[in-house]
Amino acid sequence: MKNIVVFASGSGSNFQSIIDAIQTGKLHARITGLISNKEGIKALERASNNSIPTAILSVKDFNSIEEYSNTLLEQLFEWDADIIVLAGFLRKIPSSVIQAYQNRILNIHPSLLPKYGGKGFYGLNVHKAVIESGDTVSGCTIHLVSEKYDEGPILDQIEVPVLDNDTPEELAARILEKEHELYPIVISDYLKTLN
Numbered sequence: 001m002k003n004i005v006v007f008a009s010g011s012g013s014n015f016q017s018i019i020d021a022i023q024t025g026k027l028h029a030r031i032t033g034l035i036s037n038k039e040g041i042k043a044l045e046r047a048s049n050n051s052i053p054t055a056i057l058s059v060k061d062f063n064s065i066e067e068y069s070n071t072l073l074e075q076l077f078e079w080d081a082d083i084i085v086l087a088g089f090l091r092k093i094p095s096s097v098i099q100a101y102q103n104r105i106l107n108i109h110p111s112l113l114p115k116y117g118g119k120g121f122y123g124l125n126v127h128k129a130v131i132e133s134g135d136t137v138s139g140c141t142i143h144l145v146s147e148k149y150d151e152g153p154i155l156d157q158i159e160v161p162v163l164d165n166d167t168p169e170e171l172a173a174r175i176l177e178k179e180h181e182l183y184p185i186v187i188s189d190y191l192k193t194l195n
């Protein structure tokens with residue numbers, strides 16, 4: 001069975017969807033740890049409710065990016081990570097981690113990449129931009145993480161209509177529902193391709 005280490009910065013509803021998929025037998029894997037970059041977030045509570053070990057690692061608590069990266073790598077090694085799943089992790093993954101886990105880091109993004117990706121496009125900012133531009137379709141994307149932010153190879157996407165008078169919050173909620181469906185399926189399919 002493969003080991004997943006999840007990274008999250010917020011509510012962790014995608015993290016929960018992965019936990020649920022494992023518990024219901026839809027995803028054959030184990031989550032060996034959760035890395036968060038801040039205290040007090042709901043994702044940590046979800047980990048604790050499911051006896052998943054956690055580490056809070058924030059770049060600002062380290063003297064250098066090297067020290068931060070080395071600590072991340074040590075933690076990933078300790079948890080024997082086969083893949084890393086970013087579930088609403090709003091910080092850049094250091095290059096040395098991307099290099100050590102090439103093609104082994106998955107991310108979910110709440111737009112149809114390459115649209116509305118890159119710096120500044122996260123959370124509600126994405127949905128505000130979509131609505132302001134008048135797009136009638138948005139969605140979510142799951143992709144492999146490369147050194148170019150939000151530009152790694154796309155594994156799958158789901159389209160979601162943008163409705164007249166949608167608020168960014170309404171659109172976000174509708175897309176989030178699809179994220180919860182798609183992420184566990186894509187993780188499961190991807191794990192099957194690894195030896």
Ligand code: GAR
Nearest residue numbers: 011012013014088108109110122123
């Ligand atoms: C999700 O919508 C995810 O796609 C987005 O953050 C939200 C986290 O929700 N990720 C990004 O914007 C990454 N650039 P969650 O904490 O409830 O899973």
